[in-house]
Amino acid sequence: MDWFGTGEDNGKDPVKSVYEVSSRISRLLDDESLKGIWVEGEITNFHRHVSGHFYFSVAEERNSKTYVLNCAMWRSSAREISYIPRNGDRVKIYGSVEVYEPHGKYQFIARDMVVCGEGDKHILLQKWKEEFLTLGIFDESRKKPLPKYPEKIGVVTALGGAARRDIENVISRRYPVEIVLSPAAVQGDNAHTEIAEAIRRIDGMVDVIIVGRGGGSFEDLFEFNHPDVVVAVYECRTPVVSAVGHEIDFTLCDFAADVRAPTPSAAAEIVVPDMSELLRELTQYRHSLLKGLEEKIEKENQNLENCRLHLHPRRLSKLINTEYERLDDLHSRILKCIDHRVGKEDYELKVLRKNLELLNPFSPLDKGFCMLRSGETLIKSASELKEGQHVSMVMKDGSAKAEILEVCNEKEL
Structure with a gap:
């Protein structure tokens, strides 16, 4: 095969250097x-x-x-x-x-x-924007609030894109919850159809949906301006966060969504709280409650002492003693209430921490288990493996590559 017009064809493809190929291209375009x-x-x-x-x-x-x-x-x-x-x-x-x-x-x-x-595309974009403004699709009054503590988060983006990895990494670090991926092409002439279908596919299945992709040119992001995508976001019953491109990029999807995030990573931070911050807030609440109760007791003790000093002791000694007994009883009840409230908060905190640990997909790794992946795919069944297949084993302190020598489909407990 004589690709470069050298006249050499010995039944083998000639091996060319990078310089020769680049020079040839330059001559062809000259x-x-x-x-x-x-x-x-x-x-x-x-x-x-x-x-x-x-x-x-x-x-x-x-x-x-x-x-x-x-x-x-x-x-x-x-x-x-x-x-x-x-x-x-x-x-x-x-x-x-x-x-x-x-x-x-x-x-x-x-x-x-x-x-x-x-340009034609900018004219079309302006036309679409004016039509949607007239229809009220961008009105702030129709935007839905995001859930404070979501249990399932939907993600509409490319299956193997960096945006998906960024979102998963941020959520697993801040507040591990279930992520439901609805993949779609995010650029290309028919990508708008896939994006709209992916949004409708998980609407109602999750608590909030992130729609987005990484940065790109005006042409790369143009599919997120298409009416199919805008209408799908507008009609979505589930709150939608748009995270298309970088902070300087804007699409019509951003205006139709309930919330606009500058990047996919920022969208993940918006939809989930920070677990460590929640724990700090609970601890601060407990300390504030105890401090307030102690100050209240101290204030009442001081008031009682002032009354005792201003009244004749012989006439009021019995009354004062009664008040002391009432104060002691009040003090005991307050301490019991404190213990009960603190115990309840501790229990709820333990339950929350336990639930979060159960939702953490990496928790079993601490017990000696490992996750098996083939490329980006998580292996869940022996039926997904075949002999000779190369896989990655992810453990708590690292990973290893392995080759499948034999597959046994029968469970061995």
């Missing part, structure tokens, strides 16, 4: 038809470098797909144009396609730029 041309498209991902250079992309929607061309305009050309480009502007740029061989990267080097108008 085409006069790609030099000194005008290109029209919508500006996205615009960045003005401190050096004065412009870095951006021009995008075009065609056949339900988005085509993107990475571009750069050096400072010498950028200072010649009369305006600063913005994301969403539709422009015509003049220049040539060039290749940077060491990185194997091609881009369009623009030398001139003419504004045509606002």
Whole structure:
């Protein structure tokens, strides 16, 4: 197979160096038809470098797909144009396609730029936003409060994405509860359909739903602006937290959701409390209760002593003795109440801690058990294993790789 036009074909694929491949690509793109041309498209991902250079992309929607061309305009050309480009502007740029061989990267080097108008996607986004505002979908009055102590949390994101791992790590650290994953593609031309279906799939099954993904370009996040996703969030009976992209990124899903989080990790912190903080609050409440009762007793003792000093002792000695007895009785009852309340709080705290430990998926590891994973999948049954399969064993102090030598489907107790 002679891929590179060398004329060599000895029945084997020729082995080429990285330099040869990059050089070949550069020569193939060194085409006069790609030099000194005008290109029209919508500006996205615009960045003005401190050096004065412009870095951006021009995008075009065609056949339900988005085509993107990475571009750069050096400072010498950028200072010649009369305006600063913005994301969403539709422009015509003049220049040539060039290749940077060491990185194997091609881009369009623009030398001139003419504004045509606002880009198709930004126009569509503005149209959708105005329609939803008219329908009241973004109204604050319809937003639902988040549960204070959720027991099940739904997550709508990519199955193997970093957002899923960030959410799981934060929840397991702060307040271990059950996580129900409803996976969906988070970018691509049909991702909006999967996202909407994933939201409806777990609506009513969990206490709160996190919908999100990591950061990306305007095109990467655009599916979260689609009416299918916005309507699914609006109609969801379960409170929804939107966590799409980074803090600077905004989508229509953010406005439709009950709460908007700047990142997936922040969303996880919003939906669950901090268990250690709860324990500190309970301890502070107990100390405050004891201190208040002790101050009350001290105050009553002082009042009684003042009465005794201001009244004739012979006339009031009996009354004072009675009051002392009543005070002693009150003191005993208060101490009993304190002990009962403290005991109750201690019991509830132990139950809460025990329940949290039962919900912690890593607790069995402290008893000598281990979790078996194949890639990102947790192995729950011997029927999921096969001979020769490579797996990871996760233990309390580390992990190990293993190969399955034999699978026995019968339980051996």
